Amino acid sequence: VGVALSVSGLWLAMRGAVHLWGLGERGRSLLPVGALAFAAVPLSWDFATSGHEGSVGYAWIGAAAYVLGRRVAALRSGTEVRIDRGRWELVVLGSGALVRPEYALFTVSFVVAWAVLHRGAAGARWSAAAWAFGPTVAYQVFRMGYFALVVPNTALAKLGGPFGASEGWYYLRAFVGPFWLWVGLGAVAVLLGRRLASASSDQRVAVAALVVPALLTIGYLVSIGGDYVNGRLLVVPFFALLAPVSLLDGSDFVDRSGGLRWVPAGLGAVLVLWATLTATSLRPPWDAKGNDFLDVRYDARELAIQRWVGEPPTTIEDYRDTFLAGPIKTLATQLPSTDGGILVLDDPYYGQVVLLPAEDGPVIASTTIGALGTVGGIDVRIIDRLALADPIASHLPVTGTTAGHLRKLSNAWVYGRLGIEADPASAAAVRALSCGDLQRLLDDTTGPMGPGRFLSNILHAPGNTTISIPADTEEAVDAFC
Incomplete structure (x- = not known):
């Protein structure tokens, strides 16, 4: 199930990029820039099948990217659309808190982007809001009635602690550093920036709807001190950062005469080399302070596998x-x-x-x-x-x-x-x-x-x-x- 959800999320993000950038014409060469960067990082797939929420997060972010991309394409084609049309799309955009509470940041961003894309529509906003937030409100009522709490019990269990941004910064560096993510993300950021330079306002809104909450989520995780499993809470915002450029047009790298555009072509080559090295060789160093998995600094899962299981567990x-x-x-x-x-x-x-x-x-x-x-x-x-x-x-x-x-x-x-x-x-x-x-x-x-x-x-x-x-x-x- 985790693999199916993760692959579906990646496919949906790629289809969303096709719609977002208008890449659906036959004969176009499409390059999986963001998809390659995501797939190259081993932790992306570790948490697809780890039993955590990673695979569901991938599927939801991919679905949201697809919904926003399709709506941008519809507006670009001149199709008359209403803010409350596409009700199931609104349900998708509004479901972040059902996946994980802090993904409410993504939901707010997606719904705001939807409203901005339909800035000329004065009516039906309440209807659109009801479709977007209705399932979350309904589940909140269920949570209060069944669990007798306003927030998940896990949120209370994890609240507070002797941690701050310094520990959270270590958690972020433990994810970025071993895989040289600054290389891959840097190349992707420049390619995205070149795309945005000639993008429409609607395209920029859709990109911001994915990138801004991803950065805010990462900042929030740093501020609370991170987690005890390396990368677990970072892989989904990492995926969201890459979703807008999961596919790019080959013309971004080659001009009409067939000659290379040297800056993007060079960045593409760097990205391929980095992805190959990351997928085959780069791994986090062993970092444990003792035998107790609760004393391990942000990699308890790896300690449990290496020290007590020996191989990644697949059966009970x-x-x-x-x-x-x-x-x-x-x-x-x-x-x-x-x-x-x-x-x-x-x-x-x-x-x-x-x-x-x-x-x-x-x-x-x-x-x-x-x-x-x-x-x-x-x-x-x-x-x-x-x-x-x-x-x-x-x-x-x-x-x-x-x-x-x-x-x-x-x-x-x-x-x-x-x-x-x-x-x-x-x-x-x-x-x-x-x-x-x-x-x-x-x-x-x-x-x-x-x-x-x-x-x-x-x-x-x-x-x-x-x-x-x-x-x-x-x-x-x-x-x-």
Whole structure:
């Protein structure tokens, strides 16, 4: 699926460039300038199939580039178009926040560009806005009703942290430097600039709609300190930067008499040489501070592959001999000797076993939940100690030092979630979770869903989003009880 979405996104971007620059005439020689630059970078494809949002991002950016390119072509041909015609195109342009929250920057840019392209149309703007933003608003209502939050839980989990632009700048350089992206992007930027010098205002609007939010997104990522996986959050804005020139006309490089235009031809040669070198040889250096994948500076995925897996994992069996499999192995060996109630506490990488009442079933509390959830299935309850999928941990204070993994559920809070009073700290957690706003948050996010719950969750969502839970369970009792 990831490969199909990524290839589709690249194809759509190329078709969008054909429409944008009017390259559809038969007999034209088309050169995949931006497409080559994108495809040459290994991380572009690593995150197409990594299970993250990269492939969906490629597909959406490609679709948006296609929509804008087609509309520019229609306006260039003199076709009468209305701002609210092309309703599904408006839905595409308005769906950025559904792919990833910060892609709302792209959505705003796309919709503004759409409005500018139709600057003579006075009517139907509200209709166009409804089509563009309607699905996002509808999903926002669903999010508030189902998850009882105004923003994704992952956004709360990743909020804040001891990071700033200096760390984010390192994250950006770790992506740009090893692949010499300044060479490829520099060549592409000059070629795009030459195109824009003779472009129409509509073409410039469409290009700006892709390039400006890409740069803003990169700036935002730098400002928050980046991520703990090298390049993961940068590949989609990188693709957006290249989309307007994913295809260029051969006449940009050769004049009518067949002679070379030396500047663009030279840049094209540099681009081909750079792409060949990047695709075959250039790779990020190994950069790990220790064995703990949460201590690795922005390349935890590569560390996990090289140090514990050996080869990029393609099946669940590839994880069998890694630390990721420890909790599920412990569960498999210990469960037969119980009546079904067991907690495997992963702290951090080895299993501690706690017997539970049979009705509580098997539970794993772990810092890594992807492979565990796949193997365990729906009969094993997984508690995410790193907060991304846990409604309590995401409201705790920042204690981590890794971008993207800032909060952690302590043993006391894990016990509290399960009603285990193993010591004074866990007893305090049990009590705090039965009090006030904290009890409401837990009920809203874990209770049975029905129409009444859905409506009450919508009302509670703003308050739930702003709850702050002390890490110390005794302080939590004072705060909520």
